[in-house]
Amino acid sequence: MSSAKRVALIGCGAICGNHIKGILAAGQTICALCDVLPEKAQQAIEKYQLKNVRAYTDYREMLKTEKPYAVHICTPHYLHAEMCAEALGLDIHVLCEKPLCISNEQLETIHRAKSGSRAQLGVCHQNRYEPNMRRLYEMTRNGVRGGFGNVVWKRDAAYYNSAEWRGTWNMEGGGVMINQALHTLDIMQWVCGMPKYVTAHIATDHLSDVMETEDTAMARFTCEDGTVFHFYATVSAETDFPVLMRVRLASGEIVEAENDLLTCNNALFERPDRGEAVGKREWGTGHRELIEDFYNCLATDTPFPIDLCEGEKVIRLILAMYRSKGERVAII
Numbered sequence: 028m029s030s031a032k033r034v035a036l037i038g039c040g041a042i043c044g045n046h047i048k049g050i051l052a053a054g055q056t057i058c059a060l061c062d063v064l065p066e067k068a069q070q071a072i073e074k075y076q077l078k079n080v081r082a083y084t085d086y087r088e089m090l091k092t093e094k095p096y097a098v099h100i101c102t103p104h105y106l107h108a109e110m111c112a113e114a115l116g117l118d119i120h121v122l123c124e125k126p127l128c129i130s131n132e133q134l135e136t137i138h139r140a141k142s143g144s145r146a147q148l149g150v151c152h153q154n155r156y157e158p159n160m161r162r163l164y165e166m167t168r169n170g171v172r173g174g175f176g177n178v179v180w181k182r183d184a185a186y187y188n189s190a191e192w193r194g195t196w197n198m199e200g201g202g203v204m205i206n207q208a209l210h211t212l213d214i215m216q217w218v219c220g221m222p223k224y225v226t227a228h229i230a231t232d233h234l235s236d237v238m239e240t241e242d243t244a245m246a247r248f249t250c251e252d253g254t255v256f257h258f259y260a261t262v263s264a265e266t267d268f269p270v271l272m273r274v275r276l277a278s279g280e281i282v283e284a285e286n287d288l289l290t291c292n293n294a295l296f297e298r299p300d301r302g303e304a305v306g307k308r309e310w311g312t313g314h315r316e317l318i319e320d321f322y323n324c325l326a327t328d329t330p331f332p333i334d335l336c337e338g339e340k341v342i343r344l345i346l347a348m349y350r351s352k353g354e355r356v357a358i359i
């Protein structure tokens with residue numbers, strides 16, 4: 028474990044507890060929290076019994092005053108790029124919640140900031156740290172022949188009304204794809220390879236009175252070597268079904284369901300011991316391991332594996348899906 032460094036966090040909403048617990052478990056010290064709503068930072072300080080932590084409402088002031096070793100970005104999607112750029116510009120290491128950003132222009136902003144920075148940028152795709160996902164990744168290193176991913180969940184009007192940024196193009200940057208289904212699509216491309224083309228359809232089938240972005244999406248992805256995989260995602264279901272991925276190999280088929288179940292040619296693998304979950308079940312248990320790995324990489328001056336290059340892949344896929352409108356488009 029690395030020696031304790033001073034870490035700050037921006038955005039004290041639903042996901043912040045996973046980061047606070049992960050930072051402390053990784054042996055780091057939290058020096059400051061920032062939220063535009065002062066009561067949110069205060070609530071987090073009390074809930075997690077943090078000592079000697081300063082609360083800020085202006086993240087720029089916090090970064091300049093505190094000069095933390097690293098900052099965790101847990102704010103609404105449209106703010107990630109400017110916050111990453113600001114911190115990288117000050118050579119502060121960044122762990123950014125997904126999605127890394129919501130447009131190609133924002134990707135360019137992050138690339139510019141990263142190229143002039145001595146700091147590392149990590150993206151929080153914690154599902155890659157789930158034991159089943161690691162096993163799936165290892166089992167597919169000899170090549171895959173295709174597959175599909177399904178995310179069929181329920182998000183209701185109360186969810187979209189719970190914060191002004193949800194369900195908007197300018198602040199959330201999309202709907203089910205850029206928020207809920209991003210993790211599963213990231214795993215599909217991690218396992219099957221980064222596609223070159225996509226043909227996609229998006230729709231607001233059920234929740235058009237409370238959201239302007241898509242609640243449903245489907246896509247056909249094609250990789251350079253001809254491998255095809257399919258994707259279907261919706262938040263218009265009547266309940267949350269387990270996420271499902273099926274991947275075809277030369278020697279059979281792997282099925283993975285909701286981080287819990289893994290079969291290969293119908294043979295069940297031992298269920299992984301996944302440790303304590305913090306927050307919603309579907310967030311999984313990967314935050315703690317990812318955060319620990321992030322600080323180990325920083326301490327040993329090793330590149331963190333989910334860097335800008337890895338974190339942007341799923342963004343490029345989703346932005347291409349949004350551009351597609353039923354036509355085959357190149358992923359740029």
Ligand SMILES: NC(=O)c1ccc[n+]([C@@H]2O[C@H](COP(=O)([O-])OP(=O)(O)OC[C@H]3O[C@@H](n4cnc5c(N)ncnc54)[C@H](O)[C@@H]3O)[C@@H](O)[C@H]2O)c1
Pocket residue numbers: 037038039040041042043061062063064067084086101102103104106124125126151153190206309310
């Ligand atoms: N990795 C995962 O599984 C996972 C799960 C849930 C959420 N997330 C991501 O975490 C991020 C936050 O989601 P959430 O559900 O916690 O949202 P939330 O709305 O509950 O919390 C966001 C917080 O950011 C604050 N904020 C807004 N603008 C700010 C600013 N300019 N400066 C400082 N604070 C500001 C808000 O007041 C709010 O407290 C999103 O990117 C979301 O997609 C990831």
